[in-house]
Amino acid sequence: MKRLVPNAAALLAVLFAAIPLAPAFAHTGTGVSLGLLSGFMHPLSGADHLVAMVAVGLWGAQLGNPAIWVLPVTFPLVMAVGGVLGVLGVPLPAVEPVIALSGIALGLMVALSARPPLWVAAAMVGVFAIFHGYAHGQELPEAADAVAYAAGFVAATGLLHLSGILIGVLVGWEAGARVVRTCGAAIGCVGVYFLLASVGVIE
């Protein structure tokens, strides 16, 4: 059997054939896909939103039953009310400072492992849910696909809660409980940074 000798002409032909002459349309960032992506990224791209949502999950895990299951079911619904206010353009004061404040307050609750009555915790989280929903809802009219955008940011928010709940599983161990409380303190610090930034104290 003869040795295989690379044929320059054939190799060149393969190379030219591999160069695309027609557009590939690989990016399908229109309509549903763009709406879904932009909605999904909205809570993830703002650290103030992100840490507050994780804190909600952490606190739910610390509080245990029934908060741990009341929270993921009711939060999106209350957030939707805030979303509608944002869509309708109903003026809500100090949205960004309150969102930053939510990080501080929820972080503090986790850091202190606070156990208020369920209705107090629910009311506190509910008020913050309205402000977070408001911020997301303001973007809704501009979305490429409103339903996809809403589905994206609701799913991202729910998954952030789930992340918090899963991290919060550590409370079952003494050292893990300390880790969770430390996470709460760190979230509070992030909240302080965003609060100072939102009122113009730091750039």
Add this chain to the structure above:
Amino acid sequence: MKRWLRLLAAAAALALAPTAAHAHLVDTRLGDFYSGALHPLTDLQQVLPWIALAVLAAFQGAQRARWIILVFPLALAAGGVASLYLPLPAFAPLLGLVLVAVTGLAVAVAARLPLGVLLAIAVVMGLLHGAQNGAAMVVTTDRVLFLSGMTAIGYGVITLATGSAIAFLHGAAWRPIALRAGGSWVAAVGIMVLGLNLVRPVAG
């Protein structure tokens, strides 16, 4: 041997040639079946309430859930046929959003509904979505194939989703809560887009 190598290289060059593949059968006659099947899947306003309806049915138990596997695709087909003769009502987009919110809310609270109410939701949803998909047909669309595709995908999705939800519900206590949380996501989407619909009409 050298000749074979050249032939092989030429064959490879042809195989790698980046021309349009025409993998989508929209240009062929059978393509209208796939168009009908894919049309509802490209709209979350339809897919979300379908899955919510399936989960809602699963919460009613397997005995009752079986009915929507029959009723929903039939309603979908009837809605598609109706679209051939009747114009889409002006309230269709609003009704579609209400269905997203209502089915999501019902799942979020794990509502136990009378069978008649469950089937009424399935019929209204099927008729509406069938008509909305049917309205997308153009003059050149093969209507039988399109409507068959739409009905087949409706049957497939509702059957798989209902079966999966029933199977998922058996087991640990967190499972119904996970489905209820999913329902609250769907409801939240519906409520917010309903709010947007008050500001400007949302295409449905």
